[in-house]
Amino acid sequence: MNGETPEQAVAGLPERQLPETAKAYLSESRWIRRKHRKVLAPAVNGKLEEMERTLEERLVTGDSAAVRAALLPLAVSIEKDLVHYRRSHTAELLELLGVAFLLAILIRTFIVQAYVIPSESMVPTLLKKDYLLVWKPAYGIKIPFTHNWLARWGAPERWDVVVFVPPQELSKDYLDQEDFIKRVVGLPGDTIELVDRVLYLNGDAVRDEWAHWADGPLSEHGNFGPFTVPPGHYFMMGDNRDRSLDSRSWGTVPEDALIGPAAFIYYSSGNEDTSTGPLSVLKSLARSPVDTRWRRIGRIIR
Numbered sequence: 659m660n661g662e663t664p665e666q667a668v669a670g671l672p673e674r675q676l677p678e679t680a681k682a683y684l685s686e687s688r689w690i691r692r693k694h695r696k697v698l699a700p701a702v703n704g705k706l707e708e709m710e711r712t713l714e715e716r717l718v719t720g721d722s723a724a725v726r727a728a729l730l731p732l733a734v735s736i737e738k739d740l741v742h743y744r745r746s747h748t749a750e751l752l753e754l755l756g757v758a759f760l761l762a763i764l765i766r767t768f769i770v771q772a773y774v775i776p777s778e779s780m781v782p783t784l785l786k787k788d789y790l791l792v793w794k795p796a797y798g799i800k801i802p803f804t805h806n807w808l809a810r811w812g813a814p815e816r817w818d819v820v821v822f823v824p825p826q827e828l829s830k831d832y833l834d835q836e837d838f839i840k841r842v843v844g845l846p847g848d849t850i851e852l853v854d855r856v857l858y859l860n861g862d863a864v865r866d867e868w869a870h871w872a873d874g875p876l877s878e879h880g881n882f883g884p885f886t887v888p889p890g891h892y893f894m895m896g897d898n899r900d901r902s903l904d905s906r907s908w909g910t911v912p913e914d915a916l917i918g919p920a921a922f923i924y925y926s927s928g929n930e931d932t933s934t935g936p937l938s939v940l941k942s943l944a945r946s947p948v949d950t951r952w953r954r955i956g957r958i959i960r
Contacts, residue, residue, distance in 0.1 A: 664737040668730045673722045680713055680729050686736055690743045698743075709735065767802045769794055771917065772924075773821055773837060779896035779903070780839060782870055783819065788954060789925040790839075792821045794918040803832050805914040814842045814892060814916065817868065819959050822894070823915040826908050839920060840904050841868060844893025851883035852906075855899070858884075872900040882906045892916070919959075926954035 662670070671679055687706050691698065698706075713728040736744065766772075775788040784790075798810035805823070814820050819841050827835040844850045844859070851858040857866040871880070879900050887893045891910035896902025905911070928949045 664733045665730065668726060668733050671726070676722055676725050676729070677717060680717055680725055683729060683732050683736060684710055684713060686744065687732060690736070690740055694743050702740075706732075706735065767794075768799055770921070771821070773839065773920070775839065778901055779898050780819070780841075781898040781901070783841075783868060783897045784839070784920075784923075784959070785926065785951070785954070787927045788923050788951075789927075790821075790959065791921045791924055792918045793921045796918050797913075797916055805832075807914065813913070814845075814919065816842055816845055818842045819920045820892075820894070821917045821920060822892075822911050823917070824908055824911060825915070828912075828915060837917060838894075840894035840896050840902070842892050843895045844887040844905070844910075846887055846889050846891060848893065849884050849886045850893050851885070852879075852881055855880040868897045870898050879906065922959060923954050923957045926951035 687710055691703055691706055695703065709728070709732040713725070713732055716724040716728040719725075771792045771794055773790045773792050775784045775786050775790070778786055797812040797814070799808045800806060801808050805828070819839065821837050821839045823835050824838045827838075843857070849858075849860050855869070855871050857864050857869065879902075885893070887910055890913050892913070893905045893910050895904045895906065928951055
């Protein structure tokens with residue numbers, strides 16, 4: 659009110675500002691009644707409702723003098739009698755931030771999770787510093803901050819790119835566990851074997867189109883097995899077969915450790931910064947947008 663009384667402020671209000679100001683006081687009055695309905699006297703609540711109805715009716719007519727006359731008692735009531743019940747902008751901001759934080763937690767827990775590629779184990783499919791979104795409801799819903807399924811309705815298919823918690827991380831506290839990303843090569847009951855870089859599934863050689871092997875002589879990574887995947891487990895391998903520590907090294911992944919399939923790349927950076935926090939994308943763009951690998955953004959992961 660800039661030091662003016664409500665009466666002076668309403669009387670001096672320019673005609674063009676009347677509708678906007680009236681709607682603001684209507685919103686404030688409704689908020690007061692809703693927020694403080696348990697402490698407001700019935701008579702006060704009824705009086706506010708009546709003034710709101712009158713002001714709404716005058717707004718429909720478009721008669722400025724009638725709007726100003728209906729606005730005055732409502733403004734006086736709010737600015738003088740109910741000033742202690744008015745909306746605090748600080749409290750409102752904190753409330754909005756709290757709701758936003760809660761929504762972010764719910765979305766991350768049940769819907770999507772951001773993940774950044776930390777190494778070259780999935781080259782050429784995924785590059786270091788590709789930022790992904792993981793679709794968490796694909797296999798079911800878990801109890802928050804646990805690996806226990808609340809409801810289960812799906813399972814990975816062979817060749818899916820999946821984010822999961824590897825077996826060596828499961829013994830750590832939940833919040834300290836590191837997520838990995840690899841490709842599903844073996845399903846429960848499959849027999850896996852690598853012979854001179856040729857992949858055999860259940861005794862048959864298969865076309866392993868995603869495999870990338872380094873040039874040069876064979877390494878120990880090119881031979882493995884035979885190994886039969888236990889029930890309820892999955893055999894994971896990185897596409898960069900010679901540069902990936904995966905199920906050939908640390909064993910199979912139990913179904914409870916699955917997080918979800920990788921959906922698409924939402925950002926990709928070519929710089930050497932290793933930060934992976936939620937603000938790292940903005941920092942990377944601000945620091946050097948030319949390092950952004952624009953052609954990779956939006957790419958569906960297969």
